[in-house]
Amino acid sequence: MKQSPKLPAEKRQAQLIEAAMKIIYKKGYAGATTEAIAKQAGLSKGALYFHFGNKEDIFFAVVKEMSGRHFSIITKSLLEETNPQKGLEKMIKNALGLVAEQKYFTLDFWNHAKRVKKIADYLENQHNEIEKELVAYLKKNAGMTKKQGQTLYLLLHTLFDGIVVRHQCCPSCVNFERLQKDVMDMTKLFLHKR
Template sequence: MNKTKRSIFEAAIKVISQSGYNGATMDDIAISAGVAKGTLYYHFKSKEEIFKYVISEGVNVLIEEMNDVTQQESNPIDKLMALCKSQLRMVYRNKDLFKVIMSQLWGEELRQQELREIIKLYIMQIERYLKEAMEAGLLKKGETTFMAYTFFGALCSGAVYEIINEDQKEIDEIIENITTYILKGIQA
């Protein structure tokens, strides 16, 4: 990503997270990016195109980081733990991107449907690690697709908890609690 596109990417995340998709304007994004409106339109023809770029690049970064940290582990449970830690830390570092993604998951607009498809690719990566753990006998057998969505939901819940209570708990404590609850349950 070149310097100008990086500026637009970061500005779009900031503006959309603050104003919402409908409230964000091309003018606001250009001003925040420090570029002329013509430069913005040179790179992106519409706010919709910017949004798609932000989401696809943002989720690609999540998937790349997930792959990097999980490749360092051989045990499938350790891969899942590393995935949790990595993703929650990334959300912590990129709260505005997380807000943009979460705010646009629902709805029937084309951008929202496309976002769900991109998130689905991410969840399929989680499912792959769950299958590995099941095949290794480290997790009980179950419906891996639903488990992957549940796992993703728990990560999102942990991120929301961290955003709301950011000064009350250390991120490592939150990560430890989430991974324990996901992998070992909450039953006594």
């Protein structure tokens, strides 16, 4: 293999992260060999290791990238609507869109991430950040208390996680439209009952 022209570190790393995301998504963490990741990026394993200390660092970089994208999509959805019902609906719709388009974390990601403390901590922190955003949004636009906002978030997150699992374990069972409607009903109930 001819040596690739050099690239600035951050461009090269972004390329490697994209490649790793694809392979890990497809084969799971264990199945994603560093060889396969390097090949997907059109580079050598040596190049991969030049940029990342070990396989776990690669995975962490992938998780951060994906998590950042999710965060961005969610907060953007909320920002676009001041009506709480509409804001939540848009958020739910877009979040489920990620799953349907196979752009969200899989069971395998979770399974590995939770075993690595720094990654688990990072994801928990992201979880808290999103919660903060939503709670602030609901407080401002729906007059909810912090506690109520947190409860709604937990419930929605739980439903969402469940949908991810269902989608992966039994794709034919999951009717996204139906579930989206149910999740929205839940949201409505919560907004009007508190």
